[in-house]
Amino acid sequence: MKFEDIEIEDVDFEAMLEESFKKSESKSDLVTGTVVKIDEKDNLAVVDIGGGRDANLSLDEIRDEEGNILFNVGDDIQVVNQGRGRVSYKAALSRVALNEFISEYDEDQEYIVEGVVTKKNKGGYVVDVDGLEFFMPRTLSYLSSKIDPIGKKVKAVIVKVDKDKGSVVISRKELIERDRAKSEEIVNELLENKEPVVGTIKKITSYGMFVDVGGMDGLVHYSQISHKGPVNPSKYFEEGDEVNVVALDYDKKKRHLSLSIKDANPDPWENIDEIIGVGDTVTATVSNIEPYGVFVDLGEDLEAFLHVSEISWDKNVKHPKDYLENGEEINVEVIEIDKEGRRLRVSLKNLLPKPMDAFTAEHRVGDIVKGTVTSITDFGAFVKVGPVEGLLHNQEVSWDKSKNAKSELNVGDEVEVKIIKIDRDAGKISLSKKALEDSPVAAFAQEHKNGSIVTGTVKDKKDFGVFIALDDNVDALIRTEDLHPLKFDEIEKGQEIKGVISFIDPDSDRIRVSVKRLERQEEREAMEKLNLDQDDSMTLGDAFGDILKK
Numbered sequence: 001m002k003f004e005d006i007e008i009e010d011v012d013f014e015a016m017l018e019e020s021f022k023k024s025e026s027k028s029d030l031v032t033g034t035v036v037k038i039d040e041k042d043n044l045a046v047v048d049i050g051g052g053r054d055a056n057l058s059l060d061e062i063r064d065e066e067g068n069i070l071f072n073v074g075d076d077i078q079v080v081n082q083g084r085g086r087v088s089y090k091a092a093l094s095r096v097a098l099n100e101f102i103s104e105y106d107e108d109q110e111y112i113v114e115g116v117v118t119k120k121n122k123g124g125y126v127v128d129v130d131g132l133e134f135f136m137p138r139t140l141s142y143l144s145s146k147i148d149p150i151g152k153k154v155k156a157v158i159v160k161v162d163k164d165k166g167s168v169v170i171s172r173k174e175l176i177e178r179d180r181a182k183s184e185e186i187v188n189e190l191l192e193n194k195e196p197v198v199g200t201i202k203k204i205t206s207y208g209m210f211v212d213v214g215g216m217d218g219l220v221h222y223s224q225i226s227h228k229g230p231v232n233p234s235k236y237f238e239e240g241d242e243v244n245v246v247a248l249d250y251d252k253k254k255r256h257l258s259l260s261i262k263d264a265n266p267d268p269w270e271n272i273d274e275i276i277g278v279g280d281t282v283t284a285t286v287s288n289i290e291p292y293g294v295f296v297d298l299g300e301d302l303e304a305f306l307h308v309s310e311i312s313w314d315k316n317v318k319h320p321k322d323y324l325e326n327g328e329e330i331n332v333e334v335i336e337i338d339k340e341g342r343r344l345r346v347s348l349k350n351l352l353p354k355p356m357d358a359f360t361a362e363h364r365v366g367d368i369v370k371g372t373v374t375s376i377t378d379f380g381a382f383v384k385v386g387p388v389e390g391l392l393h394n395q396e397v398s399w400d401k402s403k404n405a406k407s408e409l410n411v412g413d414e415v416e417v418k419i420i421k422i423d424r425d426a427g428k429i430s431l432s433k434k435a436l437e438d439s440p441v442a443a444f445a446q447e448h449k450n451g452s453i454v455t456g457t458v459k460d461k462k463d464f465g466v467f468i469a470l471d472d473n474v475d476a477l478i479r480t481e482d483l484h485p486l487k488f489d490e491i492e493k494g495q496e497i498k499g500v501i502s503f504i505d506p507d508s509d510r511i512r513v514s515v516k517r518l519e520r521q522e523e524r525e526a527m528e529k530l531n532l533d534q535d536d537s538m539t540l541g542d543a544f545g546d547i548l549k550k
Contacts, residue, residue, distance in 0.1 A: 045062065045071070047087055115127040115128050135170070142172050190213065220245060220260060226262055276344075284329070315389060330348060363385075365420060392431045396432035445504050455499075502514040
């Protein structure tokens with residue numbers, strides 16, 4: 001309850017107490033009566049309380065735990081006269097116990113009690129303390145009228161005992177004001193000295209911890225626990241632990257004391273260069289695992305981040321939890337220290353053998369190996385060969401250019417491939433599946449050579465030339481400058497073009513054709529034929545007549 005909600009009434013305490021005592025005397029007299037009748041049907045006992053008066057007593061008040069009635073007709077019984085023909089045995093027991101407490105009360109001793117508010121009246125409240133009923137005046141209660149106090153547990157100090165009237169008065173107000181004065185004294189000392197003090201953790205929540213410092217509770221927000229940054233307190237502390245704290249601030253209105261654990265301990269980032277350096281190998285403890293990486297505790301109130309890409313040389317790490325678990329100790333290498341951002345990055349894989357080193361020790365370009373397809377992309381497939389992955393590009397899947405990785409392969413397939421390139425520095429390996437098959441260009445080259453006249457169908461046009469299909473899976477390029485006398489703009493897909501092979505390389509799977517050269521070659525062949533067939537009388541005009549007609 002907030003102190004601003006407490007209502008203090010200007011009431012004559014002595015008059016109010018006297019009024020309460022009068023009501024007690026008239027309505028709650030303790031008398032000794034005689035049981036004259038027991039009526040189990042109506043669950044009542046009739047008690048003669050003297051003066052020719054009978055009163056009813058509920059049998060529930062005089063049954064033991066097994067339901068047996070403790071009194072018989074003719075037995076004497078102490079009861080409290082509650083008026084209107086009703087008496088109470090339990091109230092009498094409470095009155096007897098209260099009288100016994102009062103008789104043994106020592107005025108030189110302070111009594112702090114804890115009980116539950118059971119009743120309220122105009123003057124105050126009745127508080128049950130272990131079966132004893134004490135009176136707490138409203139002005140001494142520090143209870144708000146806005147909230148129903150019935151059932152509320154309260155702590156108070158006995159301020160007055162009237163042995164003659166059998167009443168005990170308690171005050172919650174005095175305890176609260178005493179605690180508040182003590183709290184303010186503690187706070188002033190903490191804020192003035194700014195020195196670390198030892199506190200005891202009383203409660204841990206998701207947003208921080210409540211710590212008892214000299215009898216007063218203060219909050220250590222989760223951002224004030226560690227120099228690492230905000231942390232989950234339950235991962236580092238338990239209730240009952242002792243910690244060093246310093247006071248940060250105190251809100252008098254809300255009576256909130258803010259404490260800090262991290263400010264009570266040295267900041268490791270002030271001399272981080274003396275503690276750790278890039279390239280150092282350190283032992284760390286896994287403190288938190290996320291899908292994107294792992295946070296590790298380096299000690300010295302330092303935390304570092306291990307990115308998922310730095311856990312293993314395997315590029316297919318799906319989740320760090322498949323490799324590490326909370327609380328596990330690992331050796332890591334420091335790879336980055338950001339003093340301004342107060343961030344550390346570490347690597348686990350840097351301390352592990354490099355798969356590329358192991359692979360290149362056993363394999364060379366040209367080796368034929370078996371691997372498993374791990375993933376398929378738009379540009380090809382990645383194939384795991386031993387400890388590494390190589391790229392099988394689409395153009396290396398098949399000599400048939402209509403086929404690619406997506407159409408020919410599935411993840412998990414085992415494939416036989418040839419190593420065509422190893423880039424050790426970049427950690428890349430290029431693979432080929434078609435290299436294990438006969439090249440269509442190689443077969444074509446067995447029957448054709450430079451100078452062979454061929455006819456092909458236009459497949460595609462580029463700025464630099466025209467691609468024509470010569471045979472199944474055999475294409476050739478006619479560069480723009482080799483198209484003469486044909487005009488580039490007039491050429492269409494599907495058009496047949498005749499030319500001469502100007503370049504053929506089965507190893508690179510490349511063929512070039514020239515239309516321009518065809519014209520010269522046809523002229524040369526005509527000349528050679530003419531030289532064989534002509535007679536001595538033929539003129540130069542006769543020799544070239546047919547060609548010129550063409």
